Amino acid sequence: MTGAALPDTEALRSEIWRLAGAVVDPEIPVLSIADLGVLRDVRVSDGQVEVEITPTYSGCPAMNMIALEIELALDKAGIRPVKVHTVLSPAWTTDWMTEEGRQKLRAYGIAPPAKGRGRRALFGEEEVCCPQCGSTDTTEIAAFGSTSCKALWQCRACREPFDYFKCH
Amino acid sequence: MPAGSITVAETPLVRFLLRRADDALILGHRLSEWCGHAPMMEEDMALANMGLDLIGQARSLYTYAGEAEAQGHGEDDFAYLRDVRGYGNLLLVEQPNGDFACTMVRQLLYSAFIDPYWRALATSPDATLAAIAAKAEKESAYHVRHSAEWVIRLGDGTPESHRRAQDALDGLWAFTGEMFETDDSERHLIAAGVVPDPARFEAPWRAMVADIVAQATLRLPQGGWMQKGGRAGRHSEHLGHLLSDLQYMQRAFPGASW
Numbered sequence: 001m002t003g004a005a006l007p008d009t010e011a012l013r014s015e016i017w018r019l020a021g022a023v024v025d026p027e028i029p030v031l032s033i034a035d036l037g038v039l040r041d042v043r044v045s046d047g048q049v050e051v052e053i054t055p056t057y058s059g060c061p062a063m064n065m066i067a068l069e070i071e072l073a074l075d076k077a078g079i080r081p082v083k084v085h086t087v088l089s090p091a092w093t094t095d096w097m098t099e100e101g102r103q104k105l106r107a108y109g110i111a112p113p114a115k116g117r118g119r120r121a122l123f124g125e126e127e128v129c130c131p132q133c134g135s136t137d138t139t140e141i142a143a144f145g146s147t148s149c150k151a152l153w154q155c156r157a158c159r160e161p162f163d164y165f166k167c168h
Numbered sequence: 169m170p171a172g173s174i175t176v177a178e179t180p181l182v183r184f185l186l187r188r189a190d191d192a193l194i195l196g197h198r199l200s201e202w203c204g205h206a207p208m209m210e211e212d213m214a215l216a217n218m219g220l221d222l223i224g225q226a227r228s229l230y231t232y233a234g235e236a237e238a239q240g241h242g243e244d245d246f247a248y249l250r251d252v253r254g255y256g257n258l259l260l261v262e263q264p265n266g267d268f269a270c271t272m273v274r275q276l277l278y279s280a281f282i283d284p285y286w287r288a289l290a291t292s293p294d295a296t297l298a299a300i301a302a303k304a305e306k307e308s309a310y311h312v313r314h315s316a317e318w319v320i321r322l323g324d325g326t327p328e329s330h331r332r333a334q335d336a337l338d339g340l341w342a343f344t345g346e347m348f349e350t351d352d353s354e355r356h357l358i359a360a361g362v363v364p365d366p367a368r369f370e371a372p373w374r375a376m377v378a379d380i381v382a383q384a385t386l387r388l389p390q391g392g393w394m395q396k397g398g399r400a401g402r403h404s405e406h407l408g409h410l411l412s413d414l415q416y417m418q419r420a421f422p423g424a425s426w
Binding site for chain 2: 144
């Protein structure tokens, strides 16, 4: 890559980042993969575009869909060919979710994962706020919810059941 | 070996990855057999979720095995195109689901071993292995908690649920010794510091299982004789039946995709 070509490449790179980052999680359509921290890197060299994503949960079936959506989004913008790679290291954690992503989740009715809780949070020391009324008087109904990333909780104050995005 | 099966170019790392992947795939498949049959809705979801975690772990491990082997094999080739003797999973994970108590006891016996094992593997100098383990250990922690809660509830439940949980524990116990076994191939990786020695997890595993079994008012089996062979491809009759279901489509229509 020559120095003269750099500005163009950099502009293309940030455009690809914007387009790919706007792809949404098919399971939680209010969250983009940029919000989730799933989009890891964009590389442009010699006309070849490579996008790196990282899986959230080992068995998340949304990953294939996300890779396809990235290719489609870039293809629509005339950017092709594109290679989407999955990188495993470092392993994704819910701490990578942006603050904006957390707010979007709450507005959508899903309690966002507590930050920096790690393993302690797995064993009953969680304090989960109801996304409807904000009460912390909540209880877990089922540790395994409608998708691998969610648990089912209920608010004792407003009685609403809600999804909780598990800490990972 | 049936027509269409692949020949794997095995190295200690490839063999290690396939064995761990086989554990996850076979147990994941067993859990998937519960789909639509669990005693209640939440449990149906939980079993399917745990199965999905395990199959996801298997996919990552198979994919890495394919890269390490460098013969052009991918996750599907390993899952669909090896026969019983080519599988290196633990005998424990291929045991039939039995009743719900049997499934939960099997899950506890495996998860209580693999959870700290993944945590140790997450510090491997092999970055890909460490990343797969780092993700898997968060999932296995949920599996330990879920299965332990059920074993306690069933053991300390009605006389009927207690009897079934005890029968499951007694019946599966002889398959647990294999989890802590190694062979020359794996010792090579242990000596190189790439993977932990499973033997060092036996005492903490036993202490944890004994604690849960005590809370469940169950009796820890005392028998010391252990059945082995899974790691070397010598399986119980159950694996062939499982694979005939899992592999049917690729065997009947080679290369089928959608």
